[in-house]
Amino acid sequence: MSIFPERNPKLAWREIDSEAVIISPEDSHVHELNETASLIWKHADGKHSVDEIAAMVGEAYDVPRDVAQADVRELIELLAAKGLLAEPRGNEVAAGA
Numbered sequence: 001m002s003i004f005p006e007r008n009p010k011l012a013w014r015e016i017d018s019e020a021v022i023i024s025p026e027d028s029h030v031h032e033l034n035e036t037a038s039l040i041w042k043h044a045d046g047k048h049s050v051d052e053i054a055a056m057v058g059e060a061y062d063v064p065r066d067v068a069q070a071d072v073r074e075l076i077e078l079l080a081a082k083g084l085l086a087e088p089r090g091n092e093v094a095a096g097a
Contacts, residue, residue: 003049003050003076004046004048005044005050005076005080006044006046006085006086007041007044007045007084007085008086009086010025011025019034019035019038020033020041021033022041022084024083024084036061039056040053040072040076040079041079041084043056044076044085046086050069050072054071054073055068057072
């Protein structure tokens with residue numbers, strides 16, 4: 001999957017003890033991400049592809065590549081649905097992604 005997820009630039013965030021805390025100024029909603037989700041969030045910078053992020057997660061947590069890819073895709077979809085990620089960029093969109 002050659003989609004390069006990117007954080008929503010309208011959001012404020014800070015990392016505290018390896019966990020991201022994201023604040024949406026429009027509705028003052030606070031999102032707290034666990035360590036794994038924070039790793040994904042930090043690398044959702046528009047420069048790393050979903051596959052690259054999945055490889056980082058797989059290496060960091062010693063999980064098989066296919067498991068890491070599925071988990072990363074699922075979380076990216078969730079973050080996008082909550083408005084935490086900007087519209088995905090890339091040449092290819094996988095079916096169901």
